Amino acid sequence: MEQQLASCFSAEFQLSLPPPPPPPTAPALPPPPQNDSKTSLNSAASISQFLRPFYKYVIGFLFILIVVSFVGSALPMDRGTAVSLDNGLQSQIGTPSAYSIWANNFQIAALGLIPGFGLYFSTVVSYNTGQAFNAIGVVSHIPGVSLYLSTMLTPYFWLEYFCYTITPIVGLIPIVGAFYHKFKLGMLIFIITFFAVAAILYLSAVIEMLYISGVA
DSSP states (O other): OHHHHHHHHHHHHHHHSOOOOOOOOOOOOOOOOOOHHHHHHHHHHHHHHHHGGGHHHHHHHHHHHHHHHHHHHHSOOOHHHHHHHHHHHHHHHOSOOHHHHHHHHHHHHHHHTSTTHHHHHHHHHHHHHHHHHHHHHHHHTSOHHHHHHHHTTSHHHHHHHHHHHHHHHHHHHHHHHHHTTOHHHHHHHHHHHHHHHHHHHHHHHHHHHHHHTTOO
């Protein structure tokens, strides 16, 4: 009997005790810092994926500009028109320098960034470029097509035409990006292209001056 009472007392005593406090939990660790290199790779992958559909348009438009210039250099031109165009070119260019060549080419490329208008403007500039080769050829008694094709063998030709090709396409990218809720990405590509084209065209101008001076 006493043993039963003692057991009941012990049970009541245990029930009356407050529950033990929960074991202390370890403080939450801060999230690991993001890897900058991984973030940069993700951004580059996003830009590459976004630009992938535009690659075929760049290639197609480059082909169009080259053909338009070829046509401009091959069309018949009378000597009076050729002399007038050649004199206009000489007065416009003056004494060539890397900076003057760069400034002229970069102005053309920058205007090509205007959405919609850039496609038309670059096409007209390409035709006028062919006409310039045509005029120089008539004055120099050399086929303009030959001058144009020989210039295609130089690196500065491809650098310039590459810039004249991508700027009208890139000018449309922010508008296209807005439809797909990627306007900020489109503007980032627009800004990067602006400065990249400036650097490429300056390199092109330096190379062209090497050809003009006879070094290359």
